[in-house]
Structures are given as structure tokens and as C-alpha cells.
Amino acid sequence: xxxxxxxxxxxxxxxxxxxxxxxxxxxxxxxxxxxxxxxxxxxxxxxxxxxxxxxxxxxxxxxxxxxxxxxxxxxxxxxxxxxxxxxxxxxxxxxxxxxxxxxxxxxxxxxxxxxxxxxxxxxxxxxxxxxxxxxxxxxxxxxxxxxxxxxxxxxxxxxxxxxxxxxxxxxxxxxxxxxxxxxxxxxxxxxxxxxxxxxxxxxxxxxxxxxxxxxxxxxxxxxxxxxxxxxxxxxxxxxxxxxxxxxxxxxxxxxxxxxxxxxxxxxxxxxxxxxxxxxxxxxxxxxxxxxxxxxxxxxxxxxxxxxxxxxxxxxxxxxxxxxxxxxxxxxxxxxxxxxxxxxxxxxxxxxxxxxxxxxxxxxxxxxxxxxxxxxxxxxxxxxxxxxxxxxxxxxxxxxxxxxxxxxxxxxxxxxxxxxxxxxxxxxxxxxxxxxxxxxxxxxxxxxxxxxxxxxxxxxxxxxxxxxxxxxxxxxxxxxxxxxxxxxxxxxxxxxxxxxxxxxxxxxxxxxxxxxxxxxxxxxxxxxxxxxxxxxxxxxxxxxxxxxxxxxxxxxxxxxxxxxxxxxxxxxxxxxxxxxxxxxxxxxxxxxxxxxxxxxx
Amino acid sequence: xxxxxxxxxxxxxxxxxxxxxxxxxxxxxxxxxxxxxxxxxxxxxxxxxxxxxxxxxxxxxxxxxxxxxxxxxxxxxxxxxxxxxxxxxxxxxxxxxxxxxxxxxxxxxxxxxxxxxxxxxxxxxxxxxxxxxxxxxxxxxxxxxxxxxxxxxxxxxxxxxxxxxxxxxxxxxxxxxxxxxxxxxxxxxxxxxxxxxxxxxxxxxxxxxxxxxxxxxxxxxxxxxxxxxxxxxxxxxxxxxxxxxxxxxxxxxxxxxxxxxxxxxxxxxxxxxxxxxxxxxxxxxxxxxxxxxxxxxxxxxxxxxxxxxxxxxxxxxxxxxxxxxxxxxxxxxxxxxxxxxxxxxxxxxxxxxxxxxxxxxxxxxxxxxxxxxxxxxxx
Numbered sequence: 001x002x003x004x005x006x007x008x009x010x011x012x013x014x015x016x017x018x019x020x021x022x023x024x025x026x027x028x029x030x031x032x033x034x035x036x037x038x039x040x041x042x043x044x045x046x047x048x049x050x051x052x053x054x055x056x057x058x059x060x061x062x063x064x065x066x067x068x069x070x071x072x073x074x075x076x077x078x079x080x081x082x083x084x085x086x087x088x089x090x091x092x093x094x095x096x097x098x099x100x101x102x103x104x105x106x107x108x109x110x111x112x113x114x115x116x117x118x119x120x121x122x123x124x125x126x127x128x129x130x131x132x133x134x135x136x137x138x139x140x141x142x143x144x145x146x147x148x149x150x151x152x153x154x155x156x157x158x159x160x161x162x163x164x165x166x167x168x169x170x171x172x173x174x175x176x177x178x179x180x181x182x183x184x185x186x187x188x189x190x191x192x193x194x195x196x197x198x199x200x201x202x203x204x205x206x207x208x209x210x211x212x213x214x215x216x217x218x219x220x221x222x223x224x225x226x227x228x229x230x231x232x233x234x235x236x237x238x239x240x241x242x243x244x245x246x247x248x249x250x251x252x253x254x255x256x257x258x259x260x261x262x263x264x265x266x267x268x269x270x271x272x273x274x275x276x277x278x279x280x281x282x283x284x285x286x287x288x289x290x291x292x293x294x295x296x297x298x299x300x301x302x303x304x305x306x307x308x309x310x311x312x313x314x315x316x317x318x319x320x321x322x323x324x325x326x327x328x329x330x331x332x333x334x335x336x337x338x339x340x341x342x343x344x345x346x347x348x349x350x351x352x353x354x355x356x357x358x359x360x361x362x363x364x365x366x367x368x369x370x371x372x373x374x375x376x377x378x379x380x381x382x383x384x385x386x387x388x389x390x391x392x393x394x395x396x397x398x399x400x401x402x403x404x405x406x407x408x409x410x411x412x413x414x415x416x417x418x419x420x421x422x423x424x425x426x427x428x429x430x431x432x433x434x435x436x437x438x439x440x441x442x443x444x445x446x447x448x449x450x451x452x453x454x455x456x457x458x459x460x461x462x463x464x465x466x467x468x469x470x471x472x473x474x475x476x477x478x479x480x481x482x483x484x485x486x487x488x489x490x491x492x493x494x495x496x497x498x499x500x501x502x503x504x505x506x507x508x509x510x511x512x513x514x515x516x517x518x519x520x521x522x523x524x525x526x527x528x529x530x531x532x533x534x535x536x537x538x539x540x541x542x543x544x545x546x547x548x549x550x551x552x553x554x555x556x557x558x559x560x561x562x563x564x565x566x567x568x569x570x571x572x573x574x575x576x577x578x579x580x581x582x583x584x585x586x587x588x589x590x591x592x593x594x595x596x597x598x599x600x
Numbered sequence: 601x602x603x604x605x606x607x608x609x610x611x612x613x614x615x616x617x618x619x620x621x622x623x624x625x626x627x628x629x630x631x632x633x634x635x636x637x638x639x640x641x642x643x644x645x646x647x648x649x650x651x652x653x654x655x656x657x658x659x660x661x662x663x664x665x666x667x668x669x670x671x672x673x674x675x676x677x678x679x680x681x682x683x684x685x686x687x688x689x690x691x692x693x694x695x696x697x698x699x700x701x702x703x704x705x706x707x708x709x710x711x712x713x714x715x716x717x718x719x720x721x722x723x724x725x726x727x728x729x730x731x732x733x734x735x736x737x738x739x740x741x742x743x744x745x746x747x748x749x750x751x752x753x754x755x756x757x758x759x760x761x762x763x764x765x766x767x768x769x770x771x772x773x774x775x776x777x778x779x780x781x782x783x784x785x786x787x788x789x790x791x792x793x794x795x796x797x798x799x800x801x802x803x804x805x806x807x808x809x810x811x812x813x814x815x816x817x818x819x820x821x822x823x824x825x826x827x828x829x830x831x832x833x834x835x836x837x838x839x840x841x842x843x844x845x846x847x848x849x850x851x852x853x854x855x856x857x858x859x860x861x862x863x864x865x866x867x868x869x870x871x872x873x874x875x876x877x878x879x880x881x882x883x884x885x886x887x888x889x890x891x892x893x894x895x896x897x898x899x900x901x902x903x904x905x906x907x908x909x910x911x912x913x914x915x916x917x918x919x920x921x922x923x924x925x926x927x928x929x930x931x932x933x934x935x936x937x938x939x940x941x942x943x944x945x946x947x948x949x950x951x952x953x954x955x956x957x958x959x960x961x962x963x964x965x966x967x968x969x970x971x972x973x974x975x976x977x978x979x
Contacts, residue, residue, distance in 0.1 A: 215653050216692035216749075218679040220706035221756060230705075234696045330655075 040428050043418050047437050050477045054452035055444070058296070061289030061455060068285065068455035083286030096291075099183070100269040103258065104251030106187035107194065111247055114191065114345050115198025116240075121342050122199075123206040126328050127335045133342050134203075137196040140350045142581045144538040145193055145256040146558050147574040151353035152189045153260065154360055154369065154567075156180035162356060162371035181265040190257045192349045194250055198243060205239035211327040224329070238312035245306040249299050253445035255541035260562070270295050271541070274447050278454070278545060285455070292448035299443040354578075360571035361385070369567040384572035394573055396550065397557030398580075400468065404553055405536035408475035409529045412483045415476070417525060420487035425496070435488075438480045449477060450545030457546075468551045474542055479535055483528045490524025523592065530588040537581055601664035601759035601792050603627040603650065609658035610645050619645045621816035622659065627760075627792055627809070632783075634795040636803040637813035638839075643796045646813075647762050650794065651686050652679035664759050685753030685791075686762040689769070691745045693737045699724070699748050700733040706756040723751040726785065743774045750782070754789070761786070761793045767802065779805055800840045804828060812836050829884075834958045837882045844883040844927045845955065851875060857949055863925045868899040868949040876956035885917075887951040888929040890937075891944050901946040909937040920945055 061068070066078035087093065118137065122130045155163050156178040164176035179185060213235065217227040258269040268276075270291050277288035331338060359372050362380040365387060370376055388394050416438065422428055423435045441449065453474045457465040464470040494517065502512035540555030547556050554577055561570040603626060610620040620642040627633040635643035648654040650661055652668065660670035663684070668677045694702055704720040711719070724730040727747035732740070740748065746766060753761060763782070767775045783806050786793050797803055803810050804824040812820040812827065820832035831837040834845050848860030848867065858869045860881070867881055895901050904922035909931075916931045920943065929945065931937050 210690065210692070212688045212690050212692040213694060215651075215679070216686070216688055216694075216752075217705070218653070219651055219682075219684060219686045220752065221680045221683070221710070222705075223678075223680055226709075231694060235694075 036422075036426060036428060039418060040422055040426075040431070040434070043415060043422070044430075044434055044437075046415065047419075047434065047480070050473065051437055051440055051480070054449065054456050054477065055296075055440075057456045057459070058289055058292055058448060058452040061285060061451075062293050064289075065286065069458035073459050080286075083290050086284065087287045087290035096268055096270055096273055099262070099267045100252060100271075102183060103186055103190070103262075103267070103269055104248050106183070107190040107251040108244055108247040110187060110191035111195045111198050112244060114349075115195040116202045118195070118199045118342055118345060119202035119206055121338050123203050123326060124329055125331050125335060125338060127331065127338045127342065129339060129342075133346065134199075136346045136350050137199045138585070139582065141196040141200070142534055142538075142585050143350075143353075143578060144540070144555060144558070144574075144581075145254070146260070146540055146555060146562075147357065147578065148193050148353050149189055149256045149260045150558075150562060150570065150574070151357045151360075152185075152192070153180055154356045154371075155352055156185065160369055160371055162359075163352075165371040165373065180261060183265070183267055186257050186261050186265065186267060189261060190251065190254060192353075193257070194247065195345070195349060197250075198247065201239070201243045201246070205236050205243075207326060209235060209326065214327055238309045242306055242309035245302050245309065249302050249306075249443070252295060252299060253447075255445075255447055259541075271445050271447050274445075274451060275541070275544065278451050288451060292445070292451055295445050296443060296448060299445070303443045357571050357574055357578075360567055361575050363568055363571075365566065365568040384568040385576075387569055388572050388576070391569065393552065393557050393560065394569075397552050397554045400471075400551055401537050401554040404468065404471055404475055405533045408472055408479065408536055409483075409532035411472075412476050412479045412532050413487070413525050413528045416480060416483040416487045416528065417491075417521065419484060420491040424488060424491040425494075435484075438484045440481075441477060441479075442481045446478065446539070446542040447545065450474065450542035453477070453542070454545045465546070466548045470546045471543060471551060471553065474546060475536055475539065478539065478542055479532045482535060483532050486524055486528040486531060487521075490521055490528075494520055526591050527588060530584055530591070534581055534584055534588075537577065537584075602629040603633075603760055603792060603794060604662040605646070605650070605659070606661075607659035608646060608649060608656055608661065610642070610649060610654060610656045615657075618816050620649070620656070623813075623816070623818050625811050625818060625821065627794055629792050630790045631808035632786055632793040632795055632806060633809045633811060634797060634803040634807040635811050635813055636797060636800060636840075638798055640815075641813040642816040643798075643813050644764060647764055647794060647796045650760075651684055651762055652677060652682050683756075683758050684760045684762055685756065685758035687746070687749045687753050687764065687766045689765045691742075691749040691766075691769075693740070693745045693748055695736075695738045697737055698733070699729065699735050699737060699740070702737055702748055703733075703751045703755050705752065710756075720751075720755055723755040726754065727751045727781075742769055743778065746770065746778065750785075754785075754791075759792065761791050763793065763795045765797050767797075767799075775802070782806065804840070812839065814839075830953050831882070831955065834880055834882075834955045837953075837955055842885045842928065844885065844888065844929075845880045846883065846925065846927075847880045848954070849878075851879070858954070864902050864922050864927075866899075867952065869952040869954055870950040871952070871954055875954040878957045879954045880957070882953040882955050883927065883947050884951070885928050885930045888920075888927060888945055888947045890931060890935060891946045893944055895946065896944055898946070900949055900952075901944055903942065903944050906937050906939055906941040906943060909939060 057068075060074075062083055063080065064073060064078045065080035065082060066073045066075075072078050118133060121127045122133055153161075155161050158164060158176045158179050158181070161176065161178060161180065164178050167173060167177050180189070209232065214227050214231055217231045218224070222230070252269070253271060255271050255275070258267070258272045259275065262268060262272055274288045274292045274295070277284045277291070356372070359376075359380075360369060361384050362382065363370060363376065364379050364381055364383050419434055419438050423431045453470060454465075457470055464473065498520065499512050499517050502516045503509065507515065537554055539553060540559060543553050543556050544559065547553065552560065558570060558573060558577075561573065605623065605625050607622045607624060608620050609618070609622050611618050619640075623642075623646065625633070635646060637643050645654055649656045649669070650663075655676065656669065656671075658671050660672070660675075661668050663682065667673060667675050668682050669675060694705075697705070700720060703723055704716050707716040707719060721730055721733065724733055727750050729744060729747050729751065732744065737745070737748070746769075749766070766782075767778055770778065779802060795803075795806060804827075807824055810820075810822065810824055810827050811818050812832075814835070820827055820836045827836070828840055831840060837843045837845060846862045846864060846867070848862050851858055851860040853859075854868075856870065858871060858875055859866055860869070861867075862881070869875075869881060891901060893903075896903060902922045904920040904927070907919040907921050907926065909916050909918045911933075913933075915933055916935070916937055918929050918931050918937050920927045920929060922945065927945065937943070
């Protein structure tokens with residue numbers, strides 16, 4: 001059917017014939033950008049209070065001579081530079097710096113080597129049991145750091161360490177060969193704790209490489225070694241550097257190993273110093289503030305480099321739209337050797353700690369802790385597990401952590417969904433700063449945040465100190481970055497056109513958001529929720545600063561039981577916590593695979 | 601340097617999927633052979649096996665006088681030992697190097713700096729990119745990346761050139777241009793070339809020989825004209841170009857022609873040799889045309905009615921109903937067919953071809969690339 005459009009009049013007649021009725025027009029002008037702006041301001045205010053204000057308190061603490069909570073804390077008359085004098089006095093600073101540097105570097109190197117080896121084995125070779133290796137790494141990731149640190153003490157302490165006892169019995173040694181209370185011991189335990197993270201990061205990097213880039217090199221006449229050197233490595237380099245930086249930041253910020261192993265070994269990192277100066281007597285808040293600020297400044301610089309590296313990595317990503325099958329090297333019989341190496345790492349990282357923890361939980365209480373020996377087997381019983389039910393602290397801790405976890409996860413996910421939406425889907429001015437603000441906690445060590453929250457709520461007349469609310473507020477600040485990463489990714493994957501198609505089909509903006517956008521976001525929100533929940537269960541160092549009797553979360557409870565020396569009870573408690581976390585993770589995996597959430 | 605492939609077998613999923621099912625073919629020295637077929641037919645797997653990027657499960661491959669893969673002789677040369685040049689579908693240009701470094705890469709370590717520079721620049725001149733030698737690789741357009749990939753494949757003067765669907769990421773006009781350029785290049789260099797594509801018009805334009813593949817088998821082999829006008833089976837006919845295929849029965853010889861009964865009526869076919877026992881007749885769209893009603897009664901003239909007519913610029917694509925059977929044809933644009941119009945159509949007896957019955961079924965993805973207007977127009 002052809003219509004002859006010969007005249008301009010006919011052409012004009014084809015244009016939209018009727019103006020929309022006046023009522024619609026007036027209503028349209030009342031759907032302003034204002035709701036978005038109000039939301040933006042509200043969320044910004046919350047995050048400023050949660051993150052920026054505590055930071056400012058911390059900075060203020062470096063130059064204030066008064067105690068937090070005192071009337072003159074905020075007055076300019078308390079300004080002083082004495083804190084810096086004491087912090088930089090004598091050899092304390094250089095020793096602390098050296099210990100921190102050594103610890104962070106050692107951990108980075110060891111964890112990177114082992115984690116990358118495992119990633120290479122799983123992603124790039126035909127070693128058998130790759131799925132099993134991956135599963136073990138994921139399981140290891142959810143274990144709380146304090147439990148694994150304690151298990152290594154059980155394994156390698158000079159007096160009662162199981163490995164030492166075995167070695168001495170086997171080789172007839174007079175002195176125990178391993179001393180966990182040393183810098184090498186610290187580095188080893190922390191590396192074992194963090195290598196699953198390296199595995200995940202490097203696996204992702206290896207997976208994202210277009211195999212045809214390597215194949216083109218092979219076809220051009222270069223062997224495997226040259227190809228790896230000239231093609232694979234340069235392209236993965238940004239990801240490698242990013243991982244190394246992240247590891248180093250973690251090494252500086254970690255608490256459990258430097259506290260439980262470092263202090264007896266007389267090796268003090270900055271984080272431990274901050275804690276000691278804040279919570280043990282005599283306390284020196286000024287010095288604590290100075291050290292915390294130092295860590296902060298340094299980690300922020302590192303974070304800036306990290307961001308540059310990840311941006312570089314994206315620039316090298318070759319997007320062809322086709323699914324990659326990464327190149328696997330056929331190792332032939334050598335693959336059994338690589339498997340043996342991988343299994344060895346898993347034994348040390350996951351197997352031994354779990355075994356000793358189970359042993360300790362079954363060893364009868366009130367007999368002190370003994371290493372694994374044949375005679376000991378006869379004494380095993382479930383007494384510790386029975387005793388747990390009588391322990392108020394344990395039950396309280398489970399309840400507290402569950403309440404805190406669920407509530408803070410809900411709050412954080414809700415907040416970060418809004419932030420992600422503002423950042424990714426709107427053009428509100430200043431949204432980049434909201435993004436930066438929410439990610440800032442990565443550079444803030446948990447201890448420093450705990451200290452800042454402590455001082456903040458001692459100084460302002462908001463009565464949360466001494467209640468569980470201070471922990472609630474703290475957890476929100478702690479976990480914004482974690483949740484935002486997931487929600488940003490979800491938001492980016494959300495195709496605008498889905499929402500637009502709904503609007504074209506007649507739905508209002510709100511209805512389209514409710515029926516199209518939100519359901520599509522739900523898997524991401526669920527994944528972020530469970531992620532934060534698991535993190536909340538593991539939280540220790542920040543909570544240590546602000547908890548009070550009756551509000552102990554699990555991490556703090558474990559710490560207290562450790563200090564009391566009830567090792568059997570602690571181990572039984574730990575096993576229960578591990579079981580709970582495993583259940584959460586399994587649920588999370590089921591949900592993500594069911595709804596197709598991309599794993600970060 | 602010819603390529604010989606004998607009994608090549610490649611299976612997946614523990615042997616249950618035969619991606620390449622014991623195929624045999626050879627590429628004569630200096631010529632272009634195209635492996636043509638839809639996705640999943642095994643053409644890319646075959647090419648990758650020749651390059652050494654896939655490990656086959658049986659057969660042998662010879663390049664020139666060298667056996668590069670052979671199960672009985674237990675030879676399997678690694679890709680870097682096979683001396684082939686390959687252009688990947690994604691071009692595989694290394695983003696962390698400049699254009700020059702990309703092209704010079706195969707020569708590094710095998711020649712001194714001066715020779716490397718000279719040969720690399722010559723390769724870049726060959727593809728017209730010598731002025732971009734210092735540009736960093738990510739800052740190139742798709743067409744430029746493709747030329748860099750070509751220069752890199754040729755710089756070491758390989759014995760054989762492999763091209764894996766090199767034009768599928770380019771727009772139509774660029775595709776035409778590159779097609780011509782690569783053909784000219786190949787002919788001036790005289791290099792044996794294996795080409796893989798799913799685009800049948802590309803295959804016809806660029807090849808000396810075409811091997812049509814389906815589900816791991818080669819279902820037809822020959823030069824482009826033979827493949828197009830005398831395909832080996834109905835499914836090949838429907839895959840290459842656009843076709844009407846009409847079943848024939850009661851085939852008999854009358855005078856110098858074969859005459860058979862069909863739903864259209866009697867059809868006369870001029871074809872040498874014995875036709876297959878059961879067959880159909882292939883009517884290419886461009887051979888079926890309108891004739892005036894006065895021609896009714898002549899052989900191969902049938903009355904019909906225009907069911908649909910789509911204007912495509914240089915011609916109309918029409919569907920004609922003849923005795924209940926639908927035939928498609930291309931009608932010159934000035935003839936302006938309209939729906940419902942009664943017409944007479946004719947196809948000259950010497951333009952028909954008798955096809956044997958297919959026992960393999962249709963090649964999945966029948967007809968030319970539907971997204972490719974160039975293919976439709978030139979069919």
C-alpha cells in the first residue's frame with residue numbers, strides 16, 4: 001500500500017494530530033527531579049555522618065590533648081602537637097614501621113605465590129580435581145580469621161603445638177622445631193588466611209583473557225614460554241599489580257594475627273599499636289590517633305594506585321562478545337605433580353586448621369590443651385559442646401551477631417542500592433563523590449574505625465555508647481564498600497531499555513521501577529545481603545573497641561574465651577560458627593546460581 | 601605448497617560429538633579453498649587442527665612436503681613449528697604493543713633488526729598501513745585491525761595462509777572492499793590459502809574451490825561456478841544462493857531432453873548424462889522470468905499468480921503461485937509486479953539442473969545469510 005504524499009498539507013496532517021489533554025500536561029510538570037535530589041541529599045547525609053564524621057574525629061584526635069568525652073574535647077584550647085611528639089618518640093616508630101612493613105610484604109609475597117599457583121592450576125591446566133580445589137578455596141574464605149589464627153597456635157606453638165610434638169616424636173628432636181610466635185610464623189598464618197582471596201582475584205584475571213591473543217603468538221612461531229612472557233604476562237600485569245596492592249593493604253590493616261601472635265612475639269604492627277593505645281591501660285588516645293591516621297594516609301595512597309590499575313586492566317580487556325574458552329595446557333603426567341602441590345596447599349590452608357580445631361573441641365575441658373597424640377584419642381568426648389549450651393556468653397554472642405548481621409545487612413544493602421542507582425543510572429551532580437565516600441572504608445582499618453566510633457559517641461550527646469546500637473552503626477560504616485561493589489555491578493548490568501520499554505508500554509516511572517527494575521535487582525541485593533551477613537559474623541577488631549558487656553558479637557566472644565584460656569569451649573564454639581557460616585554460604589550459592597547472579 | 605587433509609577426525613564430549621567426521625580434502629598449491637557451512641559444521645575446528653590449535657583424534661595433515669600431524673606416524677607438530685600464517689576472527693591484535701610491534705613479532709629473534717624492520721614495513725605497505733606503524737593497537741578501527749592481522753600473518757612468508765571468518769565483524773561495504781583486496785593480495789603472492797566462512801556469497805567471490813560442510817562432513821566440493829549451478833544435492837542447492845526446488849517423477853527421455861512430471865506440470869530439462877533415479881529440479885531465482893501470455897504452451901511456461909512482491913531496490917522479489925506450488929523469483933525493477941497479478945513464468949530447459957535426493961536432510965541455516973543484504977541482492 002503506497003500513499004502519495006504530494007503536498008505539505010498532507011504531510012502536516014500526518015503529524016501528531018491532537019495535543020495531550022490539559023490535565024495530563026499539568027500532572028507531568030509535577031513529576032520533578034526533586035524526589036531524586038531529596039533522596040540523594042538524604043543518603044549523602046547518612047553516609048557523611050557514618051563515614052566522614054568519624055574520620056574527622058580521628059583527625060581531630062591527632063591534635064587534641066583532651067580525652068574524648070571530656071567537656072573541653074572539642075575546644076581549641078586542647079590543641080597540641082604533643083601527640084606527634086610521643087608517637088614519633090624514640091625507636092618505637094621505626095620498630096613499628098619495620099614490623100608492619102616486613103609483615104605486609106612477607107604476607108603479600110607468600111600469599112601471592114601460592115594463590116596464583118592455584119589459580120593457574122585451576123584455570124590454565126588440565127590438572128584433575130579443579131572443582132574440588134575451587135570449592136576448598138571458597139570454603140576457606142568464610143572462616144573467621146580469629147579461629148584460623150588460634151588453630152595455628154594450636155598447631156605450632158612451641159609448648160603444645162601438635163606439629164611440634166609430632167616432629168619431636170618422629171625425629172627425636174630435643175627442641176620444638178617450629179615457633180609460631182615469630183615474624184615468619186605471623187607471615188605464614190596470615191598468608192594462609194588470605195591466599196583464597198588471591199586465588200579468586202587471579203582466577204578472574206586469567207579467565208578474562210582472550211585465548212586467541214596467545215594462539216596468535218603460537219601460530220607466529222613462538223613457544224609457550226615466550227608467549228607467556230611477551231603476551232600473557234603484560235596483559236595480566238595490571239590485574240597482578242592490583243592484587244598485590246590489595247594484599248599489601250590487607251597486610252597493614254589486619255588485626256587477628258598481629259594481636260594473637262604478634263604481641264607474644266613482641267612484633268607490633270601499627271594496627272596493634274592503635275588497639276593497645278586505645279583499650280589497654282595506660283591508654284594514650286593521641287598516639288593511637290596519630291598511628292591510625294598514618295595507616296589511613298598510606299592506605300589511601302595505595303588505594304589510589306589500585307584504582308588506576310583496575311582501570312588499566314579494563315582497557316586491555318578485549319571485548320568480542322563471544323564466550324571465551326581459555327587455553328588449557330596439557331601437562332601430561334606432570335598434572336599429578338601439580339595436583340599434589342595444590343592439595344598440599346589446601347591441607348595447610350584449610351585441612352590442618354580444621355582438624356586441630358575439631359580435635360580441640362572434642363578434647364575434654366579442664367585438662368588444658370594437649371596436642372594430637374594416640375593416647376589423647378581415648379579421652380575425646382562432646383563435653384565441650386554440651387558445656388556451650390550453659391554458657392551465657394556463647395548464646396548471647398550468637399544472638400547478638402545474628403541481630404546485628406541481619407539488621408546491618410538490610411540497612412547497608414538498602415543504602416547501597418540507592419547509592420548504586422544514583423551513581424550508575426542518574427546524572428545528579430556530585431554522585432561521583434557519593435561513590436568515593438562509600439568506598440572510602442576500604443582504606444580505613446577496622447581498628448581505626450572502631451576507635452573513631454568510640455570517640456565520636458563518647459563526645460556527642462547521642463546515647464548509643466554502651467548499647468548494641470553503636471555496633472549497629474559501626475557495622476553499617478564497615479560494610480558499605482562490600483555491598484556497593486556488588487550493587488554497582490548489578491546496576492551496571494541492568495539494561496536501561498528494560499525500564500524504558502515498560503514506560504513506553506504505559507507504566508509510570510514508579511510502577512516500572514517497582515515491577516521491572518527492583519525484581520531484576522533482587523538477586524544482586526540478596527547476594528549483597530548474605531555477603532554482608534557473613535562479614536558481620538566474622539567481625540572482630542572494630543567491635544573490640546566499642547562493645548560492652550551483654551553486646552558481644554561472636555568475634556569478641558571468641559576473643560574473650562581465648563583470653564580466659566578455655567580452649568576446648570572456644571574450639572567447640574568455633575566449629576559451630578563455621579557450620580553456621582557454611583550454611584549461609586551454601587544458601588548464597590544456591591540463590592545466586594538459581595537467579596544467575598554474577599560472582600564477584 | 602599444498603595442504604593435504606586425510607581422514608581427519610575430531611570428537612568432543614567423550615566421542616559422542618563428531619565435530620569433524622573423517623574428512624578428506626586438499627588445497628592445491630597457490631589456490632584458495634573455502635570451507636563453507638553454518639555454525640557447528642566443523643569448518644573452524646578443521647582449520648584450527650591444521651594450525652595446530654586443536655588436537656584431532658585421527659587422520660593426518662600434510663603441509664607441502666611436511667607431515668605436520670599424523671596418527672599412524674605419531675607426529676603432532678606444535679603450532680609454532682608449523683609455519684602457517686593465521687588471521688583470527690577477532691583479529692587477536694595485542695593491545696599492549698604498537699602496530700609495528702604486532703607485525704614484527706613473528707620475526708623477532710629469527711632475524712636481525714634491520715631485516716625485521718624492512719620486512720615488517722613491507723608487510724605493512726602491502727596492506728596499506730605503513731603510515732600507522734607507530735600507532736598503539738587499541739586505537740585502530742576494525743578494518744585497520746584486520747589489516748594489521750593480515751600483515752602479521754604474512755610477514756614471516758609462511759607457506760600457507762589461514763583465514764578464520766575474517767570479515768564477520770566488518771560492515772557490508774568494508775567487507776566488499778576487503779574481499780577484493782585479499783583476493784588481489786593472495787593472487788599476487790601466490791600463497792596457498794584456506795578460508796573459513798558461513799557467508800556463501802563471500803565463498804563464491806573469493807575462492808578457487810569451495811568445500812561445503814555440514815555436521816562434520818564435506819557434502820560438496822568444486823569450483824564456485826560448479827557448486828552454484830550444479831550442486832551435489834538439494835540441501836547444498838538451498839544453502840548456496842536462493843533456490844526453488846521442485847520434485848520430479850516419471851522422468852523420461854524425449855528427444856534430446858529429459859522430461860518429468862511435477863506439481864507445476866511437465867518440466868523439460870536439458871542435461872547431459874543419466875539423471876539420478878529419484879530427483880528434483882533446481883530452479884535458480886534469476887532463471888525464472890515473466891513471459892507474455894502468448895508464450896503459453898511452450899515448454900516450461902506456466903501460468904501463475906503473484907502472491908507477494910517486495911521492492912528491494914534493483915529488483916523485486918516475488919512469490920508466484922503456480923498450481924498450488926510457490927516459486928520465488930527476482931523480477932527487474934521496471935516490470936513492477938503487483939499482488940494478485942496473473943502472469944506466465946518460464947525457465948529455459950538448459951538453465952535447469954537435476955538434483956539427486958538428499959539423504960542427509962537440509963543443511964541447518966538454509967538460504968543465504970538473512971542479515972546480509974549484499975548476499976540477498978547478489979543471489
